[in-house]
Amino acid sequence: MSLVLGTIVMVSGATVVLGFVVWAIDRSTARQERHGKSE
Amino acid sequence: MDLTHIHLLLNHFPTIGYIIGGGLFALALITKSSDLKRASLVVLLGIALIALPTYMSGNGAQDAIKSLPGISKSLIEEHEGAALVGIAFMEFTGAFAWLGLWQFRRLARIPDWNLAVILVLTVVSLGLMIRASNLGGEIRHAEIRATTSGTSETTATADTESTGLARTVGSFVTDTKWVWPTCETLHFIGLTLLLGVVLIVDLRVLGLMKGVSFASLHRLLPWAAFGFGVNVITGMLFFVGIPKQYTGNVSFYVKIALVMLAGLNALYFTVLEEPWALGPGEDAPLTAKFAAASAMVLWIGVLYCGSMLPFLGNAF
Numbered sequence: 001m002s003l004v005l006g007t008i009v010m011v012s013g014a015t016v017v018l019g020f021v022v023w024a025i026d027r028s029t030a031r032q033e034r035h036g037k038s039e
Numbered sequence: 040m041d042l043t044h045i046h047l048l049l050n051h052f053p054t055i056g057y058i059i060g061g062g063l064f065a066l067a068l069i070t071k072s073s074d075l076k077r078a079s080l081v082v083l084l085g086i087a088l089i090a091l092p093t094y095m096s097g098n099g100a101q102d103a104i105k106s107l108p109g110i111s112k113s114l115i116e117e118h119e120g121a122a123l124v125g126i127a128f129m130e131f132t133g134a135f136a137w138l139g140l141w142q143f144r145r146l147a148r149i150p151d152w153n154l155a156v157i158l159v160l161t162v163v164s165l166g167l168m169i170r171a172s173n174l175g176g177e178i179r180h181a182e183i184r185a186t187t188s189g190t191s192e193t194t195a196t197a198d199t200e201s202t203g204l205a206r207t208v209g210s211f212v213t214d215t216k217w218v219w220p221t222c223e224t225l226h227f228i229g230l231t232l233l234l235g236v237v238l239i240v241d242l243r244v245l246g247l248m249k250g251v252s253f254a255s256l257h258r259l260l261p262w263a264a265f266g267f268g269v270n271v272i273t274g275m276l277f278f279v280g281i282p283k284q285y286t287g288n289v290s291f292y293v294k295i296a297l298v299m300l301a302g303l304n305a306l307y308f309t310v311l312e313e314p315w316a317l318g319p320g321e322d323a324p325l326t327a328k329f330a331a332a333s334a335m336v337l338w339i340g341v342l343y344c345g346s347m348l349p350f351l352g353n354a355f
Contacts, residue, residue: 001217002217003216003217006215007221007224011221011224011225014225015228018268021265022261022262025261026261029258030258033145033146036147
């Protein structure tokens with residue numbers, strides 16, 4: 001893999017995958033918080 | 040005091056710390072004690088942080104003893120590789136432990152799935168670290184070497200090829216042309232996320248944006264933790280790639296010491312009631328302001344020492 005292609009693919013991939021994980025944790029926790037408050 | 044002393048001082052912490060932290064965690068699960076769960080997660084997270092300088096100082100210790108008679112280079116590299124795997128699992132355990140503490144603050148409980156993940160990761164990490172510790176002991180203790188390892192006969196004069204896992208990973212980092220620049224870019228993305236969130240949270244505590252409650256900003260903390268996690272992974276890859284750039288670099292020592300202190304500081308904002316209780320329009324207590332100001336100094340210090348690696352030390 002070339003330098004430019006390799007860095008772009010790996011940086012984008014890692015950022016998107018890891019960012020999605022944090023976003024999912026945030027959404028899931030916020031949903032549980034709302035659920036807890038409505039009980 | 041040099042890195043050998045530091046390694047000897049720290050190298051029992053990961054194993055013993057995880058026995059204590061894991062034991063407390065198991066007890067907390069059995070007794071269903073929330074306080075004990077949180078205490079055990081703090082121990083697991085703290086030990087995961089201490090494991091970083093433990094691993095890094097090992098490279099300094101390696102340089103000090105590798106030429107001594109009766110010291111096996113292959114055993115050293117086997118120990119280094121086992122420690123790298125152990126520390127990787129330990130850092131993931133620390134990450135989930137931190138997440139559990141954050142979840143507890145928001146939900147007043149830790150979700151079952153995370154408790155299960157932490158339990159499994161703690162057991163695996165402990166097993167891997169015991170293996171790494173045993174291999175480390177074999178380097179200097181021939182009495183345990185003879186019965187446990189087939190590599191005991193090899194000495195520094197007999198083995199010259201680098202074959203350990205850590206050296207294989209290190210070669211991948213330095214010899215594959217896109218790996219180092221990718222890690223460098225991700226390191227800066229992680230740093231930006233971390234400092235961005237830290238500054239927003241700390242400035243609120245210091246008195247800016249008083250209309251915003253701390254609980255609202257607390258929701259941002261996983262993004263900072265994500266940035267920190269990315270930086271630990273990429274930073275470790277840099278270190279494993281060219282350890283000598285860092286083991287003889289005073290700027291790096293200070294950076295890692297500041298990371299440890301900043302990690303402790305982050306626990307204050309993640310776990311304690313005092314900042315959490317800060318509502319919209321309220322002024323933070325003096326201790327919270329002190330913690331916020333010190334967090335800014337510590338993280339900017341980490342950034343400064345990282346930038347100064349080539350100028351105060353021998354990196355690059």
